[in-house]
Amino acid sequence: MSTPAAADEPSARLPEWQPAGADAGWAAAARAALAATDAALAARFDRNDDIDALIAERTRAVDAWVRAAWSRCIPADAPLALFAVGGYGRGELFPHSDLDLLVLAEADAQAACHEAIARLFALLWDAGLAAGHAVRSPAQCTQAAREDITVLTALSEARPLQADAAADARLRAAIAPTLAWPPREYFLAKREEQRARHARFDDTSDNLEPNLKEGPGGLRDVQTLRWMALRVLGARGLQPLVALGQLGADEYATLERERRLLSRLRYGLHLVAGKREERLRFDYQKALAARLGHVDAAGSLAVEQMMQGFYRSAALVLRINERLLQRFEEQLEGEAVPEPLAAGYDARRGYLHATDPGWPRGVEDVFALLAVWAAHPQLRGLHSQTARALAEALPRLPDYPRADATVRARFMALLRGPQPVETLARMARLGVLGRWIPAFSRVSGRMQFDLFHVYTVDQHTLAVLRNIAGFAGGVADPRFAIAHEIWPRLRKPELLLLAGLFHDIAKGRGGDHSELGAVDARDFCAAHGLSEGDTALVQWLVRQHLLMSVTAQKQDIGDSDVIHRFATRVADRERLDLLYLLTCADIAGTSPKLWNAWKDRLLADLYTATRLALRRGLEHPPAAAERVAETRAAVRAQLLAQGLEAAEIERLFARIPETGFLRGRVDSLAWQAAALRGIEAGASTVRARPLVQHAGALEVFVSAPDRDGLFAAIVATLDRLGLAIQQARLLDGPGGQVFDSFEVVPADGQRIVAADEVERRLSAALAIADLDGIRPARRTQPRHLRHFRLVPQIGFGLSADGRRTVLSLVSTDRPGLLADVTRVLRRQRLRVHDARIATFGERAEDVFQITDERDRPLADPQQQQALRDALLACLEGEQRP
Structure with a gap:
């Protein structure tokens, strides 16, 4: 809420009725007392005390100190009133929640008490209660509420702290629906606000680091229902909606249960984070799961158990939220005119409705409804009455092993009918798929x-x-x-x-x-x-x-x-x-x-x-010679189509390793051969081209005189360009030339590197005499990777032909990992002939074919151990190569 600048001035002169020097001691005492209260509440939280009781007790403790500060700073006869608003007004103070206050006063009283009000909020700040505050007259409240629906919403939660009944009545009157945001406009704006908020989280609560407060199915969705109930029906809280017939007793009980579960998560998250934090970040998930008493079990980590509880709570909140929003809409728009769809079903304001009061009488009725829904894609969703009837019937529905063959056939008909995937998604969202x-x-x-x-x-x-x-x-x-x-x-x-x-x-x-x-x-x-x-x-x-x-x-x-x-x-x-x-x-x-x-x-x-x-035919696998001949013929045909003469093609083929024709792609080999045109034997060439019609993916070809450290230098250069190698094929060509190809994608998934920039930077790198001077960039490890540390695994094997050592490496991924590994291989004076790079989330799984400097496999166990030790030192961060 906005605050006049003058009321927020900490250096304002103190009122004469309290000595300035005493405030520091009072604030210190208040801060210490609140810290002791929070510590005691944290201990009770760890003993699994009722979460609503903990929240209410913290609110009462803060109330007492806010009132004491008011009495200390504001004269008893001052024409001012103090209200808690927003979440504080609702009585929901978590360990590090915001504190929102409103001083209600006419303009002349605001001016007369300006210094006292400034002292009040400075004192609260010193006491560790950094309150967001506003000083407004009733007319100013009306104006602010008209201009900003969030101000109206916060004021609607107002709770008197130091205010008489008359002041409370003036504030209620100032935000009456006749003055600001009538029920229908309020409902439409808040519903759109919720849709936009959900869209910021990709319309799903199932994110790796979900937001407990703002995300879909979070506490804000429950609060939104409370606000709408107040504005649309005049009901304070959700329980009165049961008597009004807008909310079933079972729905209210479910909402309250899930709200308490979400509140417990949020309270614990504040404790673990040590600050106001609403996002269940990886930084806190394990610690919070342990604090909540979850323990690892076979096939299910403690953190996974906690998160599954959250996701299920959020899904239930979303289901009931959707139903109640429909009922508010019906309350405002009036009863809908039914539009017949099929026997037993109609549409009401675009929502599918089962006309039988006893629906569903069995799972076959549920499948029949889903078939009607699939046949009418224009429907907005499921009518709230029908959705509630389905939710109540879920525990009685049989699973497929207990259903008869006729009902099972109906399920298969849904899979073979229109929109089968959308039908399965609806079944999952409504809980039907989990029952079946x-x-x-x-x-x-x-x-x-x-x-x-x-x-x-x-x-x-x-x-x-x-x-x-x-x-x-x-x-x-x-x-x-x-x-x-x-x-x-x-x-x-x-x-x-x-x-x-x-x-x-x-x-x-x-x-x-x-x-x-x-x-x-x-x-x-x-x-x-x-x-x-x-x-x-x-x-x-x-x-x-x-x-x-x-x-x-x-x-x-x-x-x-x-x-x-x-x-x-x-x-x-x-x-x-x-x-x-x-x-x-x-x-x-x-x-x-x-x-x-x-x-x-x-x-x-x-x-x-x-x-x-x-x-x-599997009984006739192709021999290597046959594969080479087929590939050469296909490449020759492509080059002839490009206008090359047969004699020139044969000269180019003489510069391509035989293994290239055995394992290479026809289009790549034709492109690489064409890249060698006009390049003298023994010279270097670098070419890059888009891999396919996907932004950022490139194929890179390097032909250059072989020398130690070449692969490491290429990897380091590509790393500096922000490109991640997905595959590398390193072939020894005729005349001591390397014939290397790489497939790369942007490392961050966003920055696009042009092919000509890759060619320019790699060509410049190849021209450097001392390749060991080309080092990979140093980047900070992303925050989320710090919480997924894998124990490195390093293995050695022999290639099928026995000519090379196969090095397999599994470790936690990080920026520049491949570049660092190649530098280790270089320092061990090893050559890389082939590399396959795979990354799965935080897990890097890389495979290299390597030899020593004389192109022999690493047969000596001591040589393998030396390489293992050097790689482990690099992967575990004990040293940077």
Whole structure:
């Protein structure tokens, strides 16, 4: 609330009736007493005392000191009144809540008591009560309320601290609906304010660091209902709405239970943070979970248990909030005229309504309602009466194992009907899906304490299903290169939906969630009458839903042996089609930042190569010579089409390593060969080009005389450009030249680096004589990464041909990690021949093929141990290379 500048002047002269020197001692005593009160309340919080009692007692303690300060500073006969407003007026003071006060006085009284008022707020500040305050007359209150609905809302919560009944009446009259914000205008403005607030949090409470107060389903949503009840119906609090028929007794009990749970979280968060903090940041989640008494259990960390409780509370608050907003709308707009939709259902003001007073009489009625809803996409939502009836009936609805075959067939009809994914999302939001599939209920609101999974399991599942629905739209999505081509070939799209629904359903049980989920999927499919073949297909997809992602990101898909092994496990074209679509939907649904051009092309390449292997026949894997010949022919055709002569093409081919034709992409090899035109043998060249039609992704090609430290210098330069390497292929070319290619994306996901800038900076780096002088940039580790420290894992193996050592590294990701690792390898005088870089949230999983300076694998255990020690020192921060 605004404050006149004069009333906030700390140096104002003190009134004559109190000595100035005494104020410092009084403020110190008040501060100490309040600290003692807060400490005692914190101890009671840790003993699990009633949260409302703790909040009320803290409010009473602050009230006493505010009144004492008033009596100390304001003459008894002064024509002033003091009110607590906002959350303080509501009586909700958490350990570090704001303190909002209003001094109500006419203009002449404000002027006469200006110095006393200034002294009051200075004294409260010194006592540790930094109050936001305003000094206004009733007329000024009216004007401020008209101009700003938040001022009106704060004043509507006013509670007299030092005010008689007449002053209280004057304030109520000043903000009456006839003077400012009539009920309908207030309702519409507050509803829009809530929508905008929810939009700031992406319209979901299921964020990794949710806001307990302002986020969807948070305490502000409960408070919004209170404010609307007061303005629309004149009801103070929500309980009177039960008698008015606007709120069911069960709904009120649920709101109160969840409000207390959210309040307890907020109180504890203030204690753990030691300041006013409304966001459940990673910095505080573990400490708060421990303070609330949660303990780690098999398959469920304490912090995950706490967060699941929050997400479930927020979901319930959102459901009831939506219903009550509808009822306020009906109160203001009048009874709606029913519009018939189907037998037993009509639309009322755009909301779907069940006309049978006894609805639902069984789960078949619920499925019938969902079918009507799917057939009428113009509907705004579910009518509040019907939503309440459904909520009351949920505990009585059977799960699918106890339902009969007819009802199960109705569920499958929903999957095969219009808007199947939207129907599943509605079922999840209303609690129906968790009742029908008990395993889904167990993952509802379940978070995973990492940075890879930014959604709860149930919300991730719905995101995957929405991606699948996008494939069915008939319009090519530029994020997915070939998905729109594959979708029309699906024999039964509902099988893919079932695989998406079950792929993560066993998270948190302990054990392999893919294996456990496959069992659940098989039981569900068999119960719903799917054929044995279709059941086995869904079961296989759930069990193998990570296979394609792991193969593409961690193995060299340019290796025909890798393709053959993958194709052997996939076995047929239908599995490949379904697995490709499920993998794309799964990765893109894990985090908005996880899907990128590199992953898109990588999966498309793996799909294409596997389809070719299946067409050729798994009993006839191609020999290396055959693969090289096929690739050379395809590259030659592209170069001829570009106008190159056959003799020139052969000269260029002589400068490309044979391994390039074995593992490289045809279009990349043609581009790289063309880049060598006009470049003398032994000279350096750098080229970069957009990887695909995705902003920021680049393919970088470097051909230069080989020398030690070259790879580390390239990595450091790309790191300084803000580019993250996703894949590196380092080949030894003829004449001592390296033939290196890199696929890079912006490290921060935002800054776009132009291809010509990459070429210029890398060319400049290659011209430097002392490559060891090129060091990676030093950046501060992002705050969120500090809370996800992994124990580094370093392993050694041998490549398939026995010529190189395979170094695998798992650690916490951080800015410049790859650049630091390459400098360690350089200092150990090792050469890098191939690198695959994968990052999953806070987890970096990198694989390198390395040799010593004489191109021999690291056979000596002491040499391996020396490298391990140096890498651990780097990864654990004991030294920077």
